[in-house]
Amino acid sequence: MSLAHVILGLLQQQERTGYDLKTECFNQCIAHLWQADQAQIYRTLDKLEAQGWIVCTVEIQHDRPNRKVFQITESGKAEFIRWLQTHQPLPILRDPLLAQLHFAAQLPNEAIVHLLEQELEARREKLAECEAVDVPSLDDPIASRDQKMHRLVLELVTQREQTYLNWLQKAIEIIQIQPSDT
Amino acid sequence: MSLAHVILGLLQQQERTGYDLKTECFNQCIAHLWQADQAQIYRTLDKLEAQGWIVCTVEIQHDRPNRKVFQITESGKAEFIRWLQTHQPLPILRDPLLAQLHFAAQLPNEAIVHLLEQELEARREKLAECEAVDVPSLDDPIASRDQKMHRLVLELVTQREQTYLNWLQKAIEIIQIQPSDT
DNA sequence: TGCTACTATAGGACTAATCATATATAGGAC
DNA sequence: GTCCTATATATGATTAGTCCTATAGTAGCA
DSSP: OHHHHHHHHHHHHSOBOHHHIIIIIIIIITTTTOOOOHHHHHHHHHHHHHHTSEEEEEEOOSSSOOEEEEEEOHHHHHHHHHHHTSOOOOOOOOOHHHHHHHTGGGSOHHHHHHHHHHHHHHHHHHHHHHHHSOOOOTTOTTOOHHHHHHHHHHHHHHHHHHHHHHHHHHHHHHHHTSOOOO | OHHHHHHHHHHHHSOBOHHHIIIIIIIIITTTTOOOOHHHHHHHHHHHHHHTSEEEEEEOOSSSOOEEEEEEOHHHHHHHHHHHTSOOOOOOOOOHHHHHHHTGGGSOHHHHHHHHHHHHHHHHHHHHHHHHSOOOOTTOTTOOHHHHHHHHHHHHHHHHHHHHHHHHHHHHHHHHTSOOOO
């Protein structure tokens, strides 16, 4: 499971709690590449601990709930490096809009265009989020090796949205010039 | 769940068995837009029948197992049309390669390039599959309304792979000119 | 003769992910 | 005073999807 390895990667950078992982990582820079639910993060931490890939220290707090701080172990690091170099199967993408469009011939043109325009709106928002992320450009000489990797990831995510938007615009134009089926 | 509605759409075209759905639809033209496991198809048919959206007639065969032929009902058709016009939430994409690349700075350039090249190979195969699908072009005057929709779907899937390939090639070039971190 | 593949349905076990809720204290808003 | 948010962990229930196996007759291959 990749989530487990993403968490190992984050704990390799520094020790963190489940709460830290959620609020500082999965809700921030990791959000556009691996969304994860709070409940799933905690359960994955349990599994990683059971595997011996991370260990836990409890920080007692009195005004707030105690913190369970997780640290990666040597075997955890080894497992992470192994995963990092292992080619993973392509993810399976199931896009409901494409499923709808496959059967859309029975709808009037305006209904199809309406559907595509709602998608366009949602995708525009997502592209805006991608473009709002602040990572130095690839030609920037100040960019660290880490930042360059993050930039590459961001560029694919952005280009993917751009491709979707271009296609949506073209699709809308094409549907609009189709003879109406009434 | 979209799988249920894809099945409704297919049963609206003609009555079919679970086996037909798997071998003639989900393994063929639907494959590039909604992969589905045989077990899940049968279980979804059960749910659709319980909902009253499809009905079943058993065709008794003596040399082979009996066939359970499913037909869409009026309420099933209504539900399908409702779904067809309802905007669906954007699917969440979790791409293990992007997760790996996010943490790849600690790997030597050659290891990163190796990972990207394996992905390149897999994505090339997928693009080839997309291009092997035979649907008439959008300007083809003979193309039916249905075929035009299928063409639009195919074009997005193909362009998506093309975008991924272009990015992979660019990424490989960029990694190769990075100073090695030894 | 045994092996595999095709036709056809179905269930058990499991993984990955989501949603809702519970606990407990502190602090700010209205 | 009440409500909401933040901090922090945890569990129950459910959904979506995968993998494996069972059943049972036919047919082709070597």
